[in-house]
Amino acid sequence: MRILFIGDIIGKPGRDVVGAELPRLRDVLKLDFAIANGENAAGGFGLTRATANDLFGAGVDCITTGNHWADQKEILSFISDEDRILRPKNYPAGTPGKGANLFVAREGQRILVVNVMGRVFMDPLDDPFAAVEAELAACPLGEGADAIVVDMHAEATSEKVGMGWYLDGRATAVVGTHTHVPTADARILPGGTAYITDVGMTGPRGGVIGVKRELAIEAMTTKMPIRFEVSTEDPWLQGVLITASDQPLRATAIEQILEPAPGIV
Ligand SMILES: [Fe+2]
Numbered sequence: 001m002r003i004l005f006i007g008d009i010i011g012k013p014g015r016d017v018v019g020a021e022l023p024r025l026r027d028v029l030k031l032d033f034a035i036a037n038g039e040n041a042a043g044g045f046g047l048t049r050a051t052a053n054d055l056f057g058a059g060v061d062c063i064t065t066g067n068h069w070a071d072q073k074e075i076l077s078f079i080s081d082e083d084r085i086l087r088p089k090n091y092p093a094g095t096p097g098k099g100a101n102l103f104v105a106r107e108g109q110r111i112l113v114v115n116v117m118g119r120v121f122m123d124p125l126d127d128p129f130a131a132v133e134a135e136l137a138a139c140p141l142g143e144g145a146d147a148i149v150v151d152m153h154a155e156a157t158s159e160k161v162g163m164g165w166y167l168d169g170r171a172t173a174v175v176g177t178h179t180h181v182p183t184a185d186a187r188i189l190p191g192g193t194a195y196i197t198d199v200g201m202t203g204p205r206g207g208v209i210g211v212k213r214e215l216a217i218e219a220m221t222t223k224m225p226i227r228f229e230v231s232t233e234d235p236w237l238q239g240v241l242i243t244a245s246d247q248p249l250r251a252t253a254i255e256q257i258l259e260p261a262p263g264i265v
């Protein structure tokens with residue numbers, strides 16, 4: 001089973017890269033399933049119906065999110081009826097939307113995707129470890145699901161590494177998102193879980209984690225409120241390809257995809 005996870009898609013430049021590259025990648029990489037973090041897909045902030053449809057149209061099967069999931073209020077009108085979009089599960093009870101869903105991949109494999117958010121240097125939500133535990137208890141690997149992918153959206157590397165070890169052997173993959181900078185620690189943990197601390201972002205590397213660099217630097221140097229805009233310079237596709245075997249159920253490879261996409265934007 002071959003699963004592509006695409007790092008945080010930044011605004012139109014990121015959506016354009018996905019639109020240009022994913023149909024080809026689905027074919028070339030023989031993908032069974034494609035997941036993308038879309039929390040910054042609409043102008044850098046949140047997700048709208050139209051931007052989500054752009055991503056689904058390009059071949060994304062499931063969109064995960066993070067702390068920016070509700071930046072566009074429009075999402076509140078459709079997330080409850082849209083099973084392909086997840087928001088972090090460990091938001092308070094009653095928050096619209098869901099944090100996990102069981103999908104059917106290309107050849108009928110059942111794939112559980114879980115989205116949680118860390119609490120270190122972020123909003124103090126409910127315990128992400130307990131939130132994932134509840135999902136795994138309801139749908140264990142090998143029983144309820146043929147593959148389980150967890151998007152751990154978090155700032156602190158320690159919290160993400162901890163989640164990887166916590167789920168080793170119980171999830172197919174634990175991938176970190178949110179920092180928009182890919183890390184160099186992709187590996188298969190001893191129990192068979194593919195792990196990376198951050199997948200990176202799909203968007204303009206010429207900015208500051210997606211924002212026009214002159215605006216980001218102005219905000220940092222003046223400490224005045226600055227309205228951020230998405231950079232269009234140097235768009236890249238950043239993600240990981242996870243390969244998993246059917247028997248025994250374990251990840252066999254995790255490979256970073258870090259590709260410049262010149263001429264897309
Ligand atoms: Fe992000």
Ligand SMILES: [Fe+2]
Pocket residue numbers: 039066067068153177178179
């Ligand atoms: Fe984030």
